[in-house]
Amino acid sequence: QWGSDVLFINGGYLNVTIPSCVKSGQYLFRAEAISLSSATQYPGAQFFTSCAQIEVTGGGDAEPDTVSFPGAYTPTDPGIVTNIYTVQEYTVPGQS
Numbered sequence: 001q002w003g004s005d006v007l008f009i010n011g012g013y014l015n016v017t018i019p020s021c022v023k024s025g026q027y028l029f030r031a032e033a034i035s036l037s038s039a040t041q042y043p044g045a046q047f048f049t050s051c052a053q054i055e056v057t058g059g060g061d062a063e064p065d066t067v068s069f070p071g072a073y074t075p076t077d078p079g080i081v082t083n084i085y086t087v088q089e090y091t092v093p094g095q096s
């Protein structure tokens, strides 16, 4: 099941839980949907991004992994170029 299916079923919403171990502080939270219907070659994937500034309070000791944009993805990352009509497993970009 693709993430877009879950979003559709839930009327465009997806709840996420910030792990309680995450250190307190300011974070830029980035949610992204990637349309892969034309992603069989580069550039084809379409990125739909939303961001929210969040403040974590009462957190733990864990420093979450972070990324910078531009730079977090490259055209050759898995999941940027893919054929959703034949792929058996999909690797989300930016997870390395």
Ligand SMILES: *[C@@H]1O[C@H](CO)[C@@H](O)[C@H](O)[C@H]1NC(C)=O
Binding pocket: 010, 013, 014, 015
């Ligand atoms: C998200 O969480 C809120 C609060 O618990 C709940 O009312 C809502 O139904 C949840 N939405 C989804 C899509 O799970």
